[in-house]
Amino acid sequence: ATTIPAKAVSAAEQLRDRAVTDQTAYKVVESLTTEVGPRVAGSPNDERGRAWAVAKFKELGFDKVYTEKVTYPLWERRSEHGAIVSPYPQPLTLTALGYSAGTPKGGLTADVVGFADLDALKAADAATIKGKIVYVSTHMQRQKDGHDYGMGSATRTLGAVLAAQKGAAAYLLRSAGTDAHSRTPHTGVTGFRDEKQAIPAAALSLPDADQLERVLASGKPVTLKLDLDVGFNGTYTGANVIGEITGRKHPDQVVAIGGHLDSWDLGTGAIDDGAGVAIAMAAAKLIKDMPQRPDRTIRVIAFANEEMGLWGGRAYADQHAKDVAKHQLGTESDFGSGKIWRMTASVKPEARGAIEQIAKVIEPLGVAYDATKPGGGGSDLSQMHGKGMAALSLTQDGTDYFDYHHTANDTLDKIDPKDLAQNVAVYAVFSYMAAQANGDFGSAPNAFANDGARD
Amino acid sequence: ATTIPAKAVSAAEQLRDRAVTDQTAYKVVESLTTEVGPRVAGSPNDERGRAWAVAKFKELGFDKVYTEKVTYPLWERRSEHGAIVSPYPQPLTLTALGYSAGTPKGGLTADVVGFADLDALKAADAATIKGKIVYVSTHMQRQKDGHDYGMGSATRTLGAVLAAQKGAAAYLLRSAGTDAHSRTPHTGVTGFRDEKQAIPAAALSLPDADQLERVLASGKPVTLKLDLDVGFNGTYTGANVIGEITGRKHPDQVVAIGGHLDSWDLGTGAIDDGAGVAIAMAAAKLIKDMPQRPDRTIRVIAFANEEMGLWGGRAYADQHAKDVAKHQLGTESDFGSGKIWRMTASVKPEARGAIEQIAKVIEPLGVAYDATKPGGGGSDLSQMHGKGMAALSLTQDGTDYFDYHHTANDTLDKIDPKDLAQNVAVYAVFSYMAAQANGDFGSAPNAFANDGARD
Numbered sequence: 054a055t056t057i058p059a060k061a062v063s064a065a066e067q068l069r070d071r072a073v074t075d076q077t078a079y080k081v082v083e084s085l086t087t088e089v090g091p092r093v094a095g096s097p098n099d100e101r102g103r104a105w106a107v108a109k110f111k112e113l114g115f116d117k118v119y120t121e122k123v124t125y126p127l128w129e130r131r132s133e134h135g136a137i138v139s140p141y142p143q144p145l146t147l148t149a150l151g152y153s154a155g156t157p158k159g160g161l162t163a164d165v166v167g168f169a170d171l172d173a174l175k176a177a178d179a180a181t182i183k184g185k186i187v188y189v190s191t192h193m194q195r196q197k198d199g200h201d202y203g204m205g206s207a208t209r210t211l212g213a214v215l216a217a218q219k220g221a222a223a224y225l226l227r228s229a230g231t232d233a234h235s236r237t238p239h240t241g242v243t244g245f246r247d248e249k250q251a252i253p254a255a256a257l258s259l260p261d262a263d264q265l266e267r268v269l270a271s272g273k274p275v276t277l278k279l280d281l282d283v284g285f286n287g288t289y290t291g292a293n294v295i296g297e298i299t300g301r302k303h304p305d306q307v308v309a310i311g312g313h314l315d316s317w318d319l320g321t322g323a324i325d326d327g328a329g330v331a332i333a334m335a336a337a338k339l340i341k342d343m344p345q346r347p348d349r350t351i352r353v354i355a356f357a358n359e360e361m362g363l364w365g366g367r368a369y370a371d372q373h374a375k376d377v378a379k380h381q382l383g384t385e386s387d388f389g390s391g392k393i394w395r396m397t398a399s400v401k402p403e404a405r406g407a408i409e410q411i412a413k414v415i416e417p418l419g420v421a422y423d424a425t426k427p428g429g430g431g432s433d434l435s436q437m438h439g440k441g442m443a444a445l446s447l448t449q450d451g452t453d454y455f456d457y458h459h460t461a462n463d464t465l466d467k468i469d470p471k472d473l474a475q476n477v478a479v480y481a482v483f484s485y486m487a488a489q490a491n492g493d494f495g496s497a498p499n500a501f502a503n504d505g506a507r508d
Numbered sequence: 509a510t511t512i513p514a515k516a517v518s519a520a521e522q523l524r525d526r527a528v529t530d531q532t533a534y535k536v537v538e539s540l541t542t543e544v545g546p547r548v549a550g551s552p553n554d555e556r557g558r559a560w561a562v563a564k565f566k567e568l569g570f571d572k573v574y575t576e577k578v579t580y581p582l583w584e585r586r587s588e589h590g591a592i593v594s595p596y597p598q599p600l601t602l603t604a605l606g607y608s609a610g611t612p613k614g615g616l617t618a619d620v621v622g623f624a625d626l627d628a629l630k631a632a633d634a635a636t637i638k639g640k641i642v643y644v645s646t647h648m649q650r651q652k653d654g655h656d657y658g659m660g661s662a663t664r665t666l667g668a669v670l671a672a673q674k675g676a677a678a679y680l681l682r683s684a685g686t687d688a689h690s691r692t693p694h695t696g697v698t699g700f701r702d703e704k705q706a707i708p709a710a711a712l713s714l715p716d717a718d719q720l721e722r723v724l725a726s727g728k729p730v731t732l733k734l735d736l737d738v739g740f741n742g743t744y745t746g747a748n749v750i751g752e753i754t755g756r757k758h759p760d761q762v763v764a765i766g767g768h769l770d771s772w773d774l775g776t777g778a779i780d781d782g783a784g785v786a787i788a789m790a791a792a793k794l795i796k797d798m799p800q801r802p803d804r805t806i807r808v809i810a811f812a813n814e815e816m817g818l819w820g821g822r823a824y825a826d827q828h829a830k831d832v833a834k835h836q837l838g839t840e841s842d843f844g845s846g847k848i849w850r851m852t853a854s855v856k857p858e859a860r861g862a863i864e865q866i867a868k869v870i871e872p873l874g875v876a877y878d879a880t881k882p883g884g885g886g887s888d889l890s891q892m893h894g895k896g897m898a899a900l901s902l903t904q905d906g907t908d909y910f911d912y913h914h915t916a917n918d919t920l921d922k923i924d925p926k927d928l929a930q931n932v933a934v935y936a937v938f939s940y941m942a943a944q945a946n947g948d949f950g951s952a953p954n955a956f957a958n959d960g961a962r963d
């Protein structure tokens with residue numbers, strides 16, 4: 054069975070205690086949001102973000118820094134406006150969704166047909182939708198594990214595709230968010246994957262959705278105007294940016310951690326996912342600061358274009374599928390900066406004891422180990438887990454995550470430095486202990502194909 | 509001495525108890541924000557707002573509905589953008605201030621000079637400011653009486669004028685608001701009163717101000733670009749809209765209440781000041797629903813263009829100065845929809861007993877009477893109080909008012925129907941009791957010139 058030597062356990066305890074007061078992660082995310090800011094995939098700021106990441110890895114003293122190309126369709130937001138035209142003219146605060154089509158020059162004006170939820174849209178006759186602007190409501194509640202986002206994101210991704218298939222002129226949803234009182238619409242990708250499939254698609258802020266729903270409830274015909282100057286614009290090649298602390302004994306065996314470097318353009322990508330990049334960078338940096346290098350390599354991956362469909366994660370998994378057995382254990386941070394409260398794992402049975410050893414060291418940080426659930430590896434690294442990488446899920450407190458997620462309000466002030474440091478402690482501990490383990494966690498081609506993990 | 513007959517006191521108690529469960533005010537502000545929405549002075553929606561007010565007064569059964577013209581400079585907001593150009597390019601969320609000049613076509617790019625507060629700007633040498641964008645921080649805390657807004661609004665109004673006088677290219681402030689985590693800048697008027705005096709002036713949201721302050725703190729030169737398509741555009745004639753419940757015994761003697769009908773354009777003017785209009789309309793309507801008309805007239809004034817400098821209030825005071833002694837008592841609601849917690853009054857000494865009678869009836873609503881402070885009549889009616897009208901101040905709980913004030917977040921969802929109804933109860937009680945009083949409250953030309961009231 055795989056175990057972690059007592060010496061490594063006590064070193065991990067010290068690492069944990071150093072991490073909880075360490076400011077590195079906060080300084081990293083402060084630097085990223087202040088010096089780069091929004092970095093939507095394929096934008097000039099995305100390129101500046103990659104340069105920032107390379108420089109930051111070097112500044113933090115990583116042993117090896119490199120990039121791996123990621124190619125994807127370029128989508129651009131130039132301007133966006135919406136308004137109720139009749140019966141009661143007034144502007145609406147909205148934001149276009151990723152891979153939305155643009156409206157014709159001068160805008161698109163059409164009647165609205167409203168649906169209470171995605172199921173109602175699914176059940177609707179295409180004849181009632183053709184040529185209309187489809188509006189779908191959502192009903193997300195604040196939750197520690199944010200599970201309503203499953204429904205919210207489905208309404209955004211599938212709803213747009215369904216509306217297009219049924220002949221809608223455009224698609225509008227009540228934002229997949231929990232900030233009932235904030236006029237900050239939530240963007241995010243649709244299910245469109247090419248220009249031919251796409252129709253104009255946007256999200257209303259929650260107060261604007263309330264407004265539209267009040268007008269729809271009046272029973273009068275409601276006409277909206279959408280003016281979205283957005284759309285596909287060819288292909289772009291960006292990159293995953295990778296920094297490594299090279300393993301002393303097994304440099305080719307890697308613990309893989311990371312976050313995604315891209316963000317949406319409305320905010321500055323502090324909680325999504327500057328925090329994740331910062332947590333992983335800081336955890337590896339703290340391991341680097343130990344008296345000697347860990348036995349295995351700690352690899353920090355700042356992924357490209359997670360937001361529009363895991364492009365960086367899929368590219369990484371494609372490029373590294375052949376090395377899956379060399380991936381000791383991995384997981385990505387991509388759920389804000391709230392404290393981690395739960396660990397779950399997908400590992401081979403003979404490595405459960407080692408996972409329990411890790412659980413013991415992070416328990417004082419408030420993390421409970423649930424041995425009954427799989428570990429999915431997080432957003433981009435879910436793709437590598439899909440190839441067979443042993444993976445954890447480190448579940449953060451996302452109670453307020455969907456207040457800010459994908460909005461203009463995703464800014465540095467939302468990050469509590471102490472909560473962020475708790476995350477760093479957990480990542481540092483598990484990464485170090487996995488790197489020092491006597492044995493592996495079961496990574497092998499398709500090793501966890503049926504574990505039921507969903508991230 | 510002026511007193512209120514026992515029969516009127518007990519009728520007022522019943523009125524109060526009906527009012528706290530009445531939904532009229534909420535329905536009125538829902539109608540205004542849904543059917544009209546933003547109604548910045550001089551805009552097409554301002555005109556729609558006047559038509560709405562005339563129709564609503566009639567629908568509620570007011571005895572007399574009329575308008576009185578108000579003329580003022582027209583100022584328009586067409587578009588607004590800002591960005592940090594160097595050292596770290598990224599967009600800034602900002603909003604132009606009332607009577608701001610526009611920037612030249614293509615925008616204005618200049619270095620920033622930052623000040624910690626208005627006093628620091630006052631002390632600054634003009635040579636350090638000339639040709640630069642002046643940035644001034646603010647530091648408002650949430651307070652029940654919102655007193656920090658005195659400093660905040662002075663930073664906005666005087667700061668812009670001072671910066672212009674010292675030769676600044678433009679003026680930027682940290683929004684006069686308390687929503688530390690919301691990217692919703694707070695607009696509001698500057699001290700500019702004509703086109704020649706004005707320079708471009710705008711407010712950053714608080715997270716954007718944090719961002720700019722971080723970059724300024726780096727010590728590097730900071731260049732901003734402002735692109736404000738806004739400005740003066742001639743003269744406009746709007747109107748105060750007035751509805752009356754005609755007095756049975758003294759129709760020419762009026763209790764004057766109201767709110768302002770105009771709003772800023774970013775939100776829908778729910779708390780500022782749809783609530784005030786709704787409170788006054790509903791209070792008068794409840795009095796109208798009594799078995800017979802009150803002894804004196806209840807006059808509800810929906811003022812024009814309060815936001816850009818009390819234009820409606822000043823016009824009313826000019827037009828009605830000669831009738832000041834006919835104004836029995838008055839006050840305006842213009843501080844959101846939070847509960848009223850304090851009453852103060854400026855009345856003749858012989859009417860203090862009647863004020864105490866009113867205080868007793870509203871005490872169960874949670875309103876404390878402070879006999880040591882003057883009553884100023886509220887925003888627009890402060891002008892009529894200045895002419896000599898006896899006046900109250902009915903102070904609302906404004907703890908969260910400056911989270912939303914003058915932002916896109918001033919929307920219907922911020923209003924608690926129960927809190928709103930408490931306001932209606934207070935307005936109905938005092939209006940009715942003043943209308944039934946045996947005697948007056950001391951209104952006479954310049955009767956309260958030195959009472960120290962500030963609203």
Ligand SMILES: [Zn+2]
Pocket residue numbers: 313325326359387388432
């Ligand atoms: Zn993310």
Ligand SMILES: [Zn+2]
Pocket residue numbers: 325360459
């Ligand atoms: Zn995201």
Ligand SMILES: [Zn+2]
Pocket residue numbers: 768780781814842843887
């Ligand atoms: Zn106001």
Ligand SMILES: [Zn+2]
Pocket residue numbers: 780815914
């Ligand atoms: Zn105002």
